[in-house]
Amino acid sequence: METGRQGDFLIMRFSDGEDLLEGMKQALKANEIDAGIVLGGVGMLKNPGLSFYVGGGKYDPIALTGEVELCALNGNIATVDGEIFVHAHATVGRSNGEAWAGHLSGGKVHMTAEIAVMALHKKMVREFDGKTGLRTLRFTQSGGETA
Amino acid sequence: METGRQGDFLIMRFSDGEDLLEGMKQALKANEIDAGIVLGGVGMLKNPGLSFYVGGGKYDPIALTGEVELCALNGNIATVDGEIFVHAHATVGRSNGEAWAGHLSGGKVHMTAEIAVMALHKKMVREFDGKTGLRTLRFTQSGGETA
Amino acid sequence: METGRQGDFLIMRFSDGEDLLEGMKQALKANEIDAGIVLGGVGMLKNPGLSFYVGGGKYDPIALTGEVELCALNGNIATVDGEIFVHAHATVGRSNGEAWAGHLSGGKVHMTAEIAVMALHKKMVREFDGKTGLRTLRFTQSGGETA
Numbered sequence: 001m002e003t004g005r006q007g008d009f010l011i012m013r014f015s016d017g018e019d020l021l022e023g024m025k026q027a028l029k030a031n032e033i034d035a036g037i038v039l040g041g042v043g044m045l046k047n048p049g050l051s052f053y054v055g056g057g058k059y060d061p062i063a064l065t066g067e068v069e070l071c072a073l074n075g076n077i078a079t080v081d082g083e084i085f086v087h088a089h090a091t092v093g094r095s096n097g098e099a100w101a102g103h104l105s106g107g108k109v110h111m112t113a114e115i116a117v118m119a120l121h122k123k124m125v126r127e128f129d130g131k132t133g134l135r136t137l138r139f140t141q142s143g144g145e146t147a
Numbered sequence: 148m149e150t151g152r153q154g155d156f157l158i159m160r161f162s163d164g165e166d167l168l169e170g171m172k173q174a175l176k177a178n179e180i181d182a183g184i185v186l187g188g189v190g191m192l193k194n195p196g197l198s199f200y201v202g203g204g205k206y207d208p209i210a211l212t213g214e215v216e217l218c219a220l221n222g223n224i225a226t227v228d229g230e231i232f233v234h235a236h237a238t239v240g241r242s243n244g245e246a247w248a249g250h251l252s253g254g255k256v257h258m259t260a261e262i263a264v265m266a267l268h269k270k271m272v273r274e275f276d277g278k279t280g281l282r283t284l285r286f287t288q289s290g291g292e293t294a
Numbered sequence: 295m296e297t298g299r300q301g302d303f304l305i306m307r308f309s310d311g312e313d314l315l316e317g318m319k320q321a322l323k324a325n326e327i328d329a330g331i332v333l334g335g336v337g338m339l340k341n342p343g344l345s346f347y348v349g350g351g352k353y354d355p356i357a358l359t360g361e362v363e364l365c366a367l368n369g370n371i372a373t374v375d376g377e378i379f380v381h382a383h384a385t386v387g388r389s390n391g392e393a394w395a396g397h398l399s400g401g402k403v404h405m406t407a408e409i410a411v412m413a414l415h416k417k418m419v420r421e422f423d424g425k426t427g428l429r430t431l432r433f434t435q436s437g438g439e440t441a
Contacts, residue, residue, distance in 0.1 A: 004433030006416045009331070011370065013431045037156070037186055037263045039331055039412075040368035042383040042397075044347060052216055052242045053191060053258065062244035069346055071383040071395035072219040072238060072366040074187035076158065076261055087261070089189040089218040091238050091246055091366060091385050093395030095346045097356035099248070099385055101218035101240030101393070103189075111347065111426045114370055114381070116331045118186075122153045132258045137160045139151030184303070184333055184410045199363055199389045200338060200405065209391035219366040219385060221334035223305065223408055234408070236336040236365040238385050238393055246395070248365035248387030250336075265333075269300045279405045284307045286298030 003027050008119040009039075014109040020045065021106060024086050024115060028077060033119040034084050041073030041090070043113025048092050049106030057133035062102050067110045068092035071099065077117065078124035080135055085126060087137075150174050155266040156186075161256040167192065168253060171233050171262060175224060180266040181231050188220030188237070190260025195239050196253030204280035209249050214257045215239035218246065224264065225271035227282055232273060234284075297321050302413040303333075308403040314339065315400060318380050318409060327413040328373050332382055335367030337407025342386050343400030351427035356396050361404045362386035365393065371411065372418035374429055379420060381431075 001023050004011045012027045014020065028034070046067050051059035075088030091101040126135035148170050151158045159174045161167065175181070193214050198206035222235030238248040273282035295317050298305045306321045308314065322328070340361050345353035369382030385395040420429035 002433060004416055004418060006414050009412075009414065011331070011414075011418070011431075011433070013433075016426065037158070039186060039333060042369050042381060050240070050244055052240065052244070054242075055258075060242065062240075064244055069383060069396050071385050072368045074219045075189050076263065087189060089216060089240075091218050091240075091393070091395055093344070093346065093356075093383075093385075095348075095354065097344055097346070097358055097394040097396055099238070099246035099393035099395035100244040101238055101246035102216050102244055111349070112423075112428060112430055114431050116370065118156075120153050120156065120158075122151055124151060124158070129259075132163065134259060136259060137158075137261050139149060139158070139160075184305070186333060197387070197391055199387065199391070201389075202405075207389065209387075211391055221366045222336050223334075223410065234336060236363060236387075238365050238387075246385070246393035247391040248385055248393035249363050249391055265303075267300050267303065267305075269298055271298060271305070276406075279310065281406060283406055284305075284408050286296060286305070286307075 001027060010117050012115045014113040016109060016111055018109045020109055021086055025084050028084050034079050035120040035124045036077040037118045038073055038075040038088055039116040039118055041070055041115040043070045044110035045070050045092060045107045046110040047107060050102035051105045052102055055133055059103055059105060064100050068094055070113055078126050078137055080126045148174060157264050159262045161260040163258055165256045167256055168233055172231050175231050181226050182267040182271045183224040184265045185220055185222040185235055186263040186265055188217055188262040190217045191257035192217050192239060192254045193257040194254060197249030198252045199249055202280055206250055206252060211247050215241055217260055225273050225284055227273045295321060304411050306409045308407040310403060310405055312403045314403055315380055319378050322371060322378050328378050329414040329418045330371040331412045332367055332369040333410040333412055335364055335409040337364045338404035339364050339386060339401045340404040341401060344394060344396035345399045346396055349427055353397055353399060358394050362388055364407055372420050372431055374420045
């Protein structure tokens with residue numbers, strides 16, 4: 001992977017075969033970014049690890065294999081127990097144009113992928129929430145409840 | 148909903164059952180943001196109100212019910228007659244991975260949703276355009292016609 | 295097209311019938327932006343030119359015609375041989391809600407489209423890579439190899 005950085009903005013360019021989420025985590029660590037926004041991602045993935053949240057902390061894997069275009073990547077960067085965690089949802093396109101989408105649990109880059117993230121300096125953490133079974137995003141300096 | 152803010156960047160974390168567009172509007176109001184860019188959104192929605200524009204000011208509702216992963220949220224924030232208006236298009240994924248997409252007319256959060264927006268200080272307004280039947284985005288200090 | 299700019303952030307509002315990628319290129323040129331991030335896009339397209347990369351520099355066109363909602367636009371702006379190049383992947387929704395996605399090779403705006411980009415001041419270039427057949431994104435001032 002190669003990265004280009006300008007202040008709070010970081011672009012990562014992946015090479016064929018690299019693990020997308022693992023690579024993002026490494027680049028974020030190297031750039032000392034532990035909170036941020038995933039601004040977008042394009043490129044290709046092979047056997048993208050899409051999944052669907054069914055509750056109780058469980059994600060059902062989505063049966064999608066082969067090479068796909070990565071067409072949108074949304075999400076954010078926070079920490080779980082002090083460790084960088086990338087929460088991302090992906091939209092991918094198959095060779096016939098059909099789009100699939102889900103929570104991104106894994107997957108390797110095919111050919112190349114270009115990911116843009118933005119660092120935040122206010123910390124965000126994920127804490128277990130018994131009601132949803134999820135590690136819910138929390139703001140250590142909250143803007144307060146607005147609703 | 149909880150929000151975390153850093154300068155022009157605002158992250159909203161919704162709880163189960165909250166109305167997404169209404170909640171965004173409330174958080175924007177509380178944060179005095181009336182122009183901006185929707186940078187992305189992830190989480191889940193229940194009975195997402197997707198629709199398709201057919202002209203003449205009419206959106207046809209898309210028949211999609213149940214719980215879906217919110218995989219991409221694009222759009223912007225402007226005012227219509229002085230009132231904050233969020234224009235967003237959503238891409239969602241069903242439990243089988245199938246993606247659906249459209250103009251977001253409504254819908255409640257399922258489990259949680261995390262939305263990132265960026266405030267702009269130059270105002271943007273929406274004004275009715277007879278040709279398309281839409282409230283077209285206008286820049287009060289335009290960068291000028293480039294084409 | 296009309297544009298609104300605030301510092302490094304540029305919003306383009308397209309009118310019916312305008313070419314999306316060509317229009318973006320013109321607006322970027324007029325705004326002297328030759329590196330950046332595509333933050334998102336919403337609106338509608340007619341006969342969107344989606345395609346799928348099959349290797350060896352070849353994209354297979356995806357057979358999708360008609361009017362669709364533009365629901366997500368991800369990508370970036372770099373130069374190829376000194377010329378501005380927009381690399382974007384699009385997710386679109388059909389009238390029945392079905393999503394399609396792919397590399398965006400062309401397509402005209404239907405009704406309107408609103409695109410947000412962010413300028414970067416560090417240059418990014420695309421250089422031919424024999425291994426993938428692609429013009430790979432390179433950072434002229436690299437953040438270095440992190441993996």
